Amino acid sequence: MAKPKKYYKCTECGYKSSNWMGKCSSCDSWNTFVEYMENKSKKNTENISRDITVKPLIEESIETDDERISVNINEVDRVLGGGLVKGSLVLLGGEPGIGKSTLTLQIAHKLAKNNNKILYISGEESANQISIRAKRLNAFNENIYIMSITDINSIHEHLNSSTYDLVIADSIQTIYDSQYDSSPGSTVQIREVTSSFMSFAKRENVPVIIIGHVTKKGQIAGPKLMEHMVDTVLYLSGESNNYRLLKGHKNRFGSVEEVGVFSMDGDGLCEVENPSNLFLRERPINSSGSTVVPISEGNRVILVELQALVAPSSYGNPQRIASGIDRGRANLILAVLEKRLGLNLSERDAHFNIVGGLNVKEPALDLALAAAIISSYLDYDIPSNAVFFGEIGLSGEVRSVQADNNRIKEAKKMDFSQIVLPKGNIKGNRFEKVDLHPISNVNELFKLIK
Numbered sequence: 001m002a003k004p005k006k007y008y009k010c011t012e013c014g015y016k017s018s019n020w021m022g023k024c025s026s027c028d029s030w031n032t033f034v035e036y037m038e039n040k041s042k043k044n045t046e047n048i049s050r051d052i053t054v055k056p057l058i059e060e061s062i063e064t065d066d067e068r069i070s071v072n073i074n075e076v077d078r079v080l081g082g083g084l085v086k087g088s089l090v091l092l093g094g095e096p097g098i099g100k101s102t103l104t105l106q107i108a109h110k111l112a113k114n115n116n117k118i119l120y121i122s123g124e125e126s127a128n129q130i131s132i133r134a135k136r137l138n139a140f141n142e143n144i145y146i147m148s149i150t151d152i153n154s155i156h157e158h159l160n161s162s163t164y165d166l167v168i169a170d171s172i173q174t175i176y177d178s179q180y181d182s183s184p185g186s187t188v189q190i191r192e193v194t195s196s197f198m199s200f201a202k203r204e205n206v207p208v209i210i211i212g213h214v215t216k217k218g219q220i221a222g223p224k225l226m227e228h229m230v231d232t233v234l235y236l237s238g239e240s241n242n243y244r245l246l247k248g249h250k251n252r253f254g255s256v257e258e259v260g261v262f263s264m265d266g267d268g269l270c271e272v273e274n275p276s277n278l279f280l281r282e283r284p285i286n287s288s289g290s291t292v293v294p295i296s297e298g299n300r301v302i303l304v305e306l307q308a309l310v311a312p313s314s315y316g317n318p319q320r321i322a323s324g325i326d327r328g329r330a331n332l333i334l335a336v337l338e339k340r341l342g343l344n345l346s347e348r349d350a351h352f353n354i355v356g357g358l359n360v361k362e363p364a365l366d367l368a369l370a371a372a373i374i375s376s377y378l379d380y381d382i383p384s385n386a387v388f389f390g391e392i393g394l395s396g397e398v399r400s401v402q403a404d405n406n407r408i409k410e411a412k413k414m415d416f417s418q419i420v421l422p423k424g425n426i427k428g429n430r431f432e433k434v435d436l437h438p439i440s441n442v443n444e445l446f447k448l449i450k
């Protein structure tokens with residue numbers, strides 16, 4: 001068989017060259033040349049053209065449910081959309097040290113206990129290091145096989161001669177195809193290795209989990225391109241404390257709305273059944289600028305603490321720093337409060353923080369944000385048994401949000417008895433032992449706090 005011909009292509013302008021160039025001679029971009037194989041791509045095109053089928057778009061063409069394997073860890077199953085789909089390729093991303101290897105070994109162990117055979121390919125750690133982790137997790141099981149080989153061709157050679165119910169590749173940055181000169185972790189290697197695992201998963205109907213390290217910028221190190229190739233992308237994150245969030249970023253087989261909450265303990269990742277407890281546990285009582293908001297993450301509600309610090313600015317240009325919330329949104333709420341309530345906010349510094357490192361994007365945060373700003377500005381405490389949720393419009397109006405019942409229920413469950421919410425969300429809501437304070441604009445919020 002003829003050796004595949006190598007060529008290089010600029011990722012900026014598409015210019016092709018038989019030699020690698022540091023600077024593209026067509027568009028002058030630096031370090032944009034990526035290696036390709038000519039014959040290989042031709043072969044792929046031939047295969048694709050033979051497989052073409054055309055179907056009418058009719059309701060009957062919906063296929064029955066995908067076959068799933070439950071991993072027996074509720075928080076993981078939920079984020080996956082009900083378990084691992086057979087034949088699917090899952091990317092588990094996260095910063096180094098966040099707990100990806102720990103989580104996958106725990107998944108492997110749960111499945112192995114149900115008589116599933118697992119292959120754990122490790123290019124990062126020796127079999128001994130994995131055994132030490134397994135000891136800590138109490139995850140020894142003879143159905144888990146460790147492979148410390150990183151050449152994808154040897155991996156496939158082994159996979160062709162054995163059968164597994166799950167394959168874990170730890171990590172994409174260490175597995176390589178010796179056909180290519182580029183080093184492991186390069187764009188070419190990541191693309192080729194990912195696509196070969198994809199073909200394996202589909203051909204053998206076996207789920208594959210690939211671990212990928214994420215850079216500080218939040219991208220899977222190297223190419224973002226991997227995200228497009230796989231079926232499901234999950235991210236494991238957690239900034240401070242020992243909690244970890246598992247979030248769906250893309251899921252061909254379920255919703256990306258789900259979030260799993262874990263705490264990293266001495267014996268691995270433990271599911272957190274009541275995340276609100278975790279995020280509120282060190283909350284100061286009766287402190288100005290601190291509010292609690294029930295946020296809706298997928299199908300669940302989590303109570304989190306939002307803090308604002310509004311202080312006189314020592315510089316000409318007031319500082320606006322936000323962690324866990326969108327700075328643009330915070331600026332907008334500051335502007336609305338300044339205009340509608342006449343508060344002198346534009347000359348003050350304002351700092352915002354969601355305690356625990358969660359990132360909250362939903363508009364229901366607005367009312368808690370406004371309450372925290374007013375409370376810090378006036379230096380008035382907000383009662384520690386109060387929660388706030390609602391969206392604020394440019395005229396200072398408070399608009400209704402979704403999931404009102406669930407937010408009230410979670411607040412009540414966590415012993416909050418004062419609930420400040422949009423008037424529009426009050427309809428039909430009857431709750432015992434909680435006081436609902438419906439409001440329709442920021443002036444009413446101001447009066448309530450003062």
Ligand code: TYD
Nearest residue numbers: 096097098099100101102264265266267268
């Ligand atoms: P690891 O799974 O190796 O992270 P990743 O694969 O994402 O790089 O987890 C590493 C960290 O987790 C390490 O700092 C030790 C900690 N850890 C625990 O706190 N408890 C445990 O039971 C285990 C196995 C790890």
Ligand code: MG
Nearest residue numbers: 100101124170
């Ligand atoms: Mg690891």
